[in-house]
Amino acid sequence: MSFLTVTNLSARLKGTGFPILRRVSLSVAAGQVHGLVGESGAGKSMIGKAVLGILPSSVEITEGRIELDGVDLLSLPLKERRRRIGATAALIPQDPLTALNPSRRIAPQVTDRLVDILGWARARANARALELLHEVQIPDPERVLRSYPHELSGGMRQRILIASAFAAEPKLIVADEPTTALDVTVQKQILKLIAEMQARHGTALLFVTHDLGVVSKVCQSLSVLYGGMVVEDTPVRDFFRAPAHAYSRALLAATPKYTDPMASLVPVPEAVIAGVQAELAAFDRGARHG
Amino acid sequence: MADLYAVQDLRLSLPDMTRKPLLGPAPRIEILKGISFTLPKGEILGIVGGSGSGKSTLGCAMVRLLEPTGGHIRFDGHDITHLDEPTLRPLRRRFQMIFQDPMSSLNPRHRVGQIIAAPLRLHGFTDIQAKVADALDHVGLARPFADRYPHELSGGQRQRVGIARAIALRPEFILADEIVSGLDVSSQAQVLNLLERLVRELGLTLAFISHDLSVIRRLCSRVLVLHRGEIVENAPVTDLFAAPKAAYTRELLDAIPLPDPDQVWA
Numbered sequence: 001m002s003f004l005t006v007t008n009l010s011a012r013l014k015g016t017g018f019p020i021l022r023r024v025s026l027s028v029a030a031g032q033v034h035g036l037v038g039e040s041g042a043g044k045s046m047i048g049k050a051v052l053g054i055l056p057s058s059v060e061i062t063e064g065r066i067e068l069d070g071v072d073l074l075s076l077p078l079k080e081r082r083r084r085i086g087a088t089a090a091l092i093p094q095d096p097l098t099a100l101n102p103s104r105r106i107a108p109q110v111t112d113r114l115v116d117i118l119g120w121a122r123a124r125a126n127a128r129a130l131e132l133l134h135e136v137q138i139p140d141p142e143r144v145l146r147s148y149p150h151e152l153s154g155g156m157r158q159r160i161l162i163a164s165a166f167a168a169e170p171k172l173i174v175a176d177e178p179t180t181a182l183d184v185t186v187q188k189q190i191l192k193l194i195a196e197m198q199a200r201h202g203t204a205l206l207f208v209t210h211d212l213g214v215v216s217k218v219c220q221s222l223s224v225l226y227g228g229m230v231v232e233d234t235p236v237r238d239f240f241r242a243p244a245h246a247y248s249r250a251l252l253a254a255t256p257k258y259t260d261p262m263a264s265l266v267p268v269p270e271a272v273i274a275g276v277q278a279e280l281a282a283f284d285r286g287a288r289h290g
Numbered sequence: 291m292a293d294l295y296a297v298q299d300l301r302l303s304l305p306d307m308t309r310k311p312l313l314g315p316a317p318r319i320e321i322l323k324g325i326s327f328t329l330p331k332g333e334i335l336g337i338v339g340g341s342g343s344g345k346s347t348l349g350c351a352m353v354r355l356l357e358p359t360g361g362h363i364r365f366d367g368h369d370i371t372h373l374d375e376p377t378l379r380p381l382r383r384r385f386q387m388i389f390q391d392p393m394s395s396l397n398p399r400h401r402v403g404q405i406i407a408a409p410l411r412l413h414g415f416t417d418i419q420a421k422v423a424d425a426l427d428h429v430g431l432a433r434p435f436a437d438r439y440p441h442e443l444s445g446g447q448r449q450r451v452g453i454a455r456a457i458a459l460r461p462e463f464i465l466a467d468e469i470v471s472g473l474d475v476s477s478q479a480q481v482l483n484l485l486e487r488l489v490r491e492l493g494l495t496l497a498f499i500s501h502d503l504s505v506i507r508r509l510c511s512r513v514l515v516l517h518r519g520e521i522v523e524n525a526p527v528t529d530l531f532a533a534p535k536a537a538y539t540r541e542l543l544d545a546i547p548l549p550d551p552d553q554v555w556a
Contacts, residue, residue: 039474040445154341183340183501184545188555191547210474213547217555240551254475255549256504258531265508267483268476 002027003204004172009050009064010287011228020046020059022229022283030171033198033205035215035222035236037251043228044208048174051206053085069171086117090165092175092194096157100149107145110164118168132163136193155186159193166197173198176208191218212255216240224248227280247276294366294463294495295329295352301360302344302351321347323519324361331462334489334496336510336527338503338542343516345499349465352497353385354378366462383413386456390468392448396440402426403436406455413459425458428491429484446477450484457488467499482509503542507531515539 004027011021021043028034036044049055051066053073066073069088073081090113093099100109110132111125120128126145133141136159149157158178165173175194179187195218198205207219215222215236222239224232224247232245243249250268257264302322310316321344329335339345350356352363354370363371368381386409389395396405406422415421423433429450440448449469456464466485470478486509489496500506506513506527513530515523515538522536534540547555 039476184503185340185541188545188547211547212475212549216549216551216553217547236551240549251475252549254479256475256478256502256508257548257550258504258507258543258546259548261504261507264504265475265479265482267479 003030003069004028004051004206005065005067006047006051007065007067009047009066010062011046011050011055011059012062014058014060019284020228021050022227022280022287023064024223024225024228024230026223026230026233028172028204028206030204031199031202032221033195033207033219035219036206036208036225037210037212037215037222038225039210039251041227042225044210044225045176046228047225048091048176048206048208051085051172052089052091052174053081054091083117086113087168088170089172089174090168090170092158092161092165092173092178094177095181096154096161097149097181099161100157102149104148105145106147106149106152106160110145110160110167113164113168128167129163132167133160135166135197136160136163138163154182155190158182158186158190162190162194162197166201166203169201170203172204172206174206174208177210179214180209180211187214194218212252213257224251226276229280229283231276231279245276246272292331293328293364294331295327296364297328297352297361298326298364299361300325300348300351300358300363302347302356302358321519322351322358325516325519325521326361327514327521327524329495329497331495332489332493333512334486334498334510336506336513337497337499337516338501338506338513339516340501340542342518344519345516346467348516349387349467349497349499353387353465354382355387383459384461385463385465386459386461388449388452388456388464388466388469391472392445392452393440396448396451398440400439401436402431402438402440402443402451405440405451406436406458409455410458415459421458422454425454428457428488429454444477445473446480449473449477449481453481453484453488457492457494460492461494463495463497465497465499468501469498470505471500471502478505485509503531503546515542 006024006026008023008025009021010023012019024047036047038044107129110129114120114125115122129145130141133144138144138159179190182190209215219236221235223230226247232248243252250272253266254268255264300322301324303318303320305316306319307316337345351358358371362369403422406425407418410418410421422436426433426435431450470481498510510527513525513527514521515536517538522538534543
């Protein structure tokens with residue numbers, strides 16, 4: 001039973017009508033990790049934002065359904081939609097330094113959502129924050145809760161945001177490039193932590209990344225996006241064994257691989273780009289007539 | 291072959307302003323702790339390390355954007371460690387830099403042509419328009435790009451402009467500091483292929499700073515691994531990947547997530 005189901009979701013830029021998402025469908029089951037992969041501008045972050053109801057004001061959804069735990073979010077009034085998303089879903093953002101308020105201590109930033117959305121008492125929320133910081137393996141959590149973001153390292157800040165995302169026991173977490181700003185050794189620790197937390201809490205995880213290496217480590221399935229269109233949706237093992245779409249194969253060949261340097265870092269060929277562009281054009285003609 | 295760079299016991303410390311007492315000087319924080327290596331002409335040297343390992347600081351010292359506090363840097367026989375700016379100026383044409391983020395290193399109010407022409411003017415070149423056109427040809431951008439603004443370009447194209455600006459001066463050495471880390475894999479591959487070709491065609495020597503060992507493997511002939519301001523390993527690229535000697539190198543390699551679900555990644 002999938003916890004998140006997105007069906008034929010389309011979105012466009014207000015004004016110009018430029019398509020951002022083209023009939024995207026995907027589903028994530030409870031306890032599963034689904035990757036969203038693509039180059040910049042492919043729309044991978046936009047899907048995560050649409051699910052969390054935080055699309056930029058310049059983007060509008062034109063069709064489709066987003067079902068979270070069986071409820072069609074887009075049919076709900078705005079206030080009710082926000083309450084539902086806030087109570088069941090959370091975000092692990094990309095850049096921990098901009099996601100944390102530099103002028104506030106850590107503790108209230110972890111507990112705000114518990115107090116504001118779930119209506120917990122401050123003391124209960126503080127106790128929970130301490131417990132969470134233990135869970136994400138932060139040494140000396142009492143001191144860290146009293147610290148300001150600038151006093152902590154990048155890896156430590158990302159741990160805080162993971163703790164904060166899991167604080168209200170969400171059923172779905174959207175992780176938007178959570179380790180892109182970190183170096184490889186810290187990235188490994190953080191990915192392992194996210195995977196552990198996700199498995200322990202049985203959370204459904206939508207994992208946005210441009211790094212196929214990361215996908216192969218944390219996801220069970222993935223959608224490859226190009227121009228806001230899903231070109232391939234497949235289990236991870238099948239994808240790495242034999243990617244079905246020419247663009248997926250090209251993307252995999254462009255990914256650096258130190259064990260096979262000559263077979264990696266090959267730019268996506270012009271012909272492949274032309275092919276996938278033609279698919280987009282055919283799709284848009286179909287959408288206009290259908 | 292002759293060494294273009296000879297770096298000997300290089301030390302660099304900066305005042306730690308976060309721990310400066312109200313009165314009196316800030317304590318010094320040591321960033322580079324005695325770095326020695328040589329860089330022969332025509333080689334592509336990879337410099338790798340985690341954040342805070344000092345790789346960018348080392349790069350900045352090599353092109354003398356920072357003045358070392360100890361040791362020596364020789365560039366083609368000249369000791370540039372403590373040269374003052376007027377003496378350094380004529381040498382600066384010979385070592386250039388490409389920056390990580392093209393959006394913040396290209397002036398958004400200048401057209402691409404002006405951006406590439408600026409250092410040529412500064413160094414008193416003549417026939418500037420022809421040299422700009424030549425630089426654009428070298429990086430595979432069509433001539434009309436000279437009239438565009440940086441915001442009109444894609445990330446990969448912007449990075450090509452940064453490369454064109456550096457090679458227009460016909461330098462002998464280029465420092466490339468994390469120049470592909472902000473790019474998609476496909477543009478990353480294109481920029482790396484371009485760089486490899488330019489090194490061959492123009493007889494450049496290159497220092498390539500990166501946190502990504504897979505990229506270094508593809509491009510470089512030799513690698514320095516930095517950890518906390520010290521060189522923990524300095525080896526030809528094939529040796530380093532076949533049998534890394536330093537524990538830290540091993541750790542870096544093991545942390546790379548390969549695009550392969552069967553990789554043991556414990």
